[in-house]
Amino acid sequence: MLRIEHYSKTYPGGKKAVDDLTLHVRPGEIYGFIGHNGAGKTTTLRACAGVMDFTQGTITIDGHDVKKDPVGAKRVTAFLPDNPDLYEFMKGIDYLNFIADLYDIPAEQRTKDIGKFGDAFELTGNLGSPIGSYSHGMRQKLALISAFIRRPRLLILDEPFVGLDPSASHLMKGFLADLCQSGSAVFFSTHVLEVAEKLCHQIAIIKDGRLVKSGPTEALVGDSSLENVFLELEGEQ
Amino acid sequence: MKKFFALLKVSVKSMLLSSTNTPGRNRKKAASGIGAIVLIAFLGLYLSGLYSFMLMEVLAPVHMEVLVFIFMGIAALAMGLLFTTFAVKGVVFGGKDNDLLLSMPVSSTVLMTSRVTAIYLENLLFSFFVLGPAGAVCAFLTQSGVGHNLLFWVRLLIAVLALPLLDTALSVLFGALVAFLSAKVSKGGALGQNIVMALYMVAVFWFSFNLSGMIEDLAANAAGIKESLSWAAPILWMGDGILGDWKLLLAFVACCAVPLALVVFGLGKVYRQAVTAFAARSARNDYKLSAQSASGQTKALLVKEAKRFFGTPMYLWNCGLGLIMLLAAGIAALVMRDDLRAFIAMTGGLLPVLPLAAAVVGFCLCTCIITAPAISLEGKYLWILREAPMEESALLWIKVGFQLLLSLPCTVIAGVCIAIAVELPAWQGAVLVVSMLVFAVGQAVFGMLMGLCFPKLDAVNETVVMKQSLAAFLGMFVPMAALALCGLLYWLGGKIAEWAALAFPVALLAVLTVLCTVILVKRGPAMLKAL
Known part of the structure; x- marks a missing residue:
């Protein structure tokens, strides 16, 4: 579903954020991407989502090259940044319809999905209010709903659990599992290692822009815990 | 004072960077930004010089140079009001850094004063661009020697510095009123705010049209025009002050400084409440989802x-x-x-x-x-x-x-x-x-x-x-x-x-x-x- 081949990103000034990263996410997989602050996680996710340009390597999503066919790649992808800023001058329902229009989602399907996810996240009643009046958690839920109604082939999430209450986090994990069962894939970054350990089929650990370890969660963790593995790799234990 | 200057630096820096773009990141862009500002400053000086010249040509022969300063002073005041009243709502009351700055150990009056000072600096530009050329024209065109001594320029400088104080006081007052009414009319909704702003614009245009009517009658009845401007007494004092009356100049400075001090300290006391009230948005939780329609x-x-x-x-x-x-x-x-x-x-x-x-x-x-x-x-x-x-x-x-x-x-x-x-x-x-x-x-x-x-x-x-x-x-x-x-x-x-x-x-x-x-x-x- 997602193929990252020899991807590197150097920022103006010479700092290498990501160095020769190769990583594959298969359909039906939840792939966790972990690393310390500034390791290159967000840079990688943004490049995959087509939000940020890059010069070295190739990234393909469901067969669409992000550089050569960005529109095709974006059509099958949904991306949520770590702190999704949404148009404050719009009402929640207007924003969902705006996104649905951009992705050509039929009226009937969007009505059904907005109802389903809005009710689940207990946000339907607030959809008539301006986003400017929403709390941080409500904005996060709205952003998640806007991602789920796209029924993406690949869902890219940057720190999706930040700002969500425990019940919303639980719900989201369920929806991510459902999405994967339908053949889609999820690629997300997180600092919550317990969640990654329980939720992910595959995990990659990145340090200073280089992939230091990756593989199936069970094989990676073994008899230890993801936290121990991570700290060992980070050289802190 | 240290805190005040630190806050002022942030406000001014944000204003300057938005005008010249980020220096350092791209020197070419920064240079072209500064070049553009110089060009705009030149245009401003040229236009105000042209108007001052046209007025002075009519008024100098009848020894009514004072009217040039009065009209240009009113023009600077009107321009400042037009440009900065709308800015007050955003710059003084609606900054995105409100949460950050209000949480710091700084009194809300100091925070507000720093932001009001940024508005003052903007008004100072209008004052300089409008009154400066008027002074230069006066020095060259007048027949009675006005403008040919250093004290004239000192008095003009005092007027240039003082006028924006009055402008800022009025801008902040009207800006707060517009923000308050906007919030009241429709609990922050755009329609109510647009209505309030439309009413304000109508008032400003009505004032401008009346002013241009006065200028048309200028040559015929210069002395009468001055008398008819008695409602703008402080500006008359400014005109007479620039031309030599120190007492009236001091009265003008007091008339500019006192209202600003009152506005800043008065609103400063309720700044936190005002920021909260103006930022409030109506929120409901009774939305019922119906069938949505699709478009391209x-x-x-x-x-x-x-x-x-x-x-x-x-x-x-x-x-x-x-x-x-x-x-x-x-x-x-x-x-x-x-x-x-x-x-x-x-x-x-x-x-x-x-x-x-x-x-x-x-x-x-x-x-x-x-x-x-x-x-x-x-x-x-x-x-x-x-x-x-x-x-x-x-x-x-x-x-x-x-x-x-x-x-x-x-x-x-x-x-x-x-x-x-x-x-x-x-x-x-x-x-x-x-x-x-x-x-x-x-x-x-x-x-x-x-x-x-x-x-x-x-x-x-x-x-x-x-x-x-x-x-x-x-x-x-x-x-x-x-x-x-x-x-x-x-x-x-x-x-x-x-x-x-x-x-x-x-x-x-x-x-x-x-x-x-x-x-x-x-x-x-x-x-x-x-x-």
Whole structure:
């Protein structure tokens, strides 16, 4: 579903954020991407989502090259940044319809999905209010709903659990599992290692822009815990 | 005081960076930004010098130089009010850094004072640009030796520094009132805010028209005019003070400083409450989901632009004022057509009616700068458009298209109304409308290019982006310079033949429009991608 081949990103000034990263996410997989602050996680996710340009390597999503066919790649992808800023001058329902229009989602399907996810996240009643009046958690839920109604082939999430209450986090994990069962894939970054350990089929650990370890969660963790593995790799234990 | 200056530095830096872009990141851009500001400053000084000269020529012979300072003082006050009242809501009460700064161990009065000082500095620019040239003209034109000694310049400097205090006091007071009424009328809804701002604009225009009526009667009754301005006593004191009366000058300074102190300390006491109340938005939780309808990408993006434009009063009234002016100019020309025709007849056919009509429509279009701040306004929301399955070029052209959807019909209405009002022959009416439509397209595309060249994606305040960003400055003043160039070509062409006088400016507008369009097509998408 997602193929990252020899991807590197150097920022103006010479700092290498990501160095020769190769990583594959298969359909039906939840792939966790972990690393310390500034390791290159967000840079990688943004490049995959087509939000940020890059010069070295190739990234393909469901067969669409992000550089050569960005529109095709974006059509099958949904991306949520770590702190999704949404148009404050719009009402929640207007924003969902705006996104649905951009992705050509039929009226009937969007009505059904907005109802389903809005009710689940207990946000339907607030959809008539301006986003400017929403709390941080409500904005996060709205952003998640806007991602789920796209029924993406690949869902890219940057720190999706930040700002969500425990019940919303639980719900989201369920929806991510459902999405994967339908053949889609999820690629997300997180600092919550317990969640990654329980939720992910595959995990990659990145340090200073280089992939230091990756593989199936069970094989990676073994008899230890993801936290121990991570700290060992980070050289802190 | 240390805290005050630290806060002031943040406010001023944010203002300056939005005008000159981020120095260091791109020196070429920073240099061109500073160059543009110098150009705008030169234009400001030139225009105010020209008006001061025209007034002084009439008034110096009757020893009423004081009226020049009074009128220019009132002009500086009106300009400051017009430009900074709307800024107050955003800069003083609505900064995105409110949460951060209010949580710090700084009294709210100090925080408010630092932000009000930023407004004062902006008003100081108006005061300098308007009163400075008046002083220079006075020194050269007056016959009674006024302006020929150092003390005159000291008094003028005191007046230049003091006048913005009064301007700032009034701006903050009116700005707070507008913000308060807006919040009350519809609990922060855009319609209520737009109504309040429309009423304010009507009041400012009514005042300006009355002022121009006074100037018309100037030569006939200069002394009477001064008496009739008794309602503006502090400005009269300023005029007399600049010309030598120290007591009146001190009275004027007191009249400027005391109201500002009262406003700052009065509002400073309730600053936290005011910030909270003005930022409050109505929130409901009784929405019932019904069947949704679908539309295409283009319509969705156009509707989004419309929601931002009409739903953000600051955007509508700062960047869309030209649209209202176009309609007002067209309707006013039709209503006053008899006066206009009589005036044209009085000039005996010497008045270049077509170019003047084009200048009026063109000037109004120049103040319609919806595309120029459009990229900066995306700011933190840019990721939404970037991840959307659309080509970058489509995103840009939709923004241009939105401005054209509004400006083209207004241009046609204004052009046709003015052509009818001044009885232009049909072919000249057609030239007027077509040339202005071409200009409208070029101006919208140029604004988009400026937005891409000088984006300000991290502004702490949207007001700063709309009012003070380099893109907005250039989007307005460069098309004005193009119009001035057209005027020059009209004059030069007139020396060759009548057809050349019209063909040269129209050709220039067409070439510039095509040039801007080609650049946007070829470079625009890559520039957007690189942001």
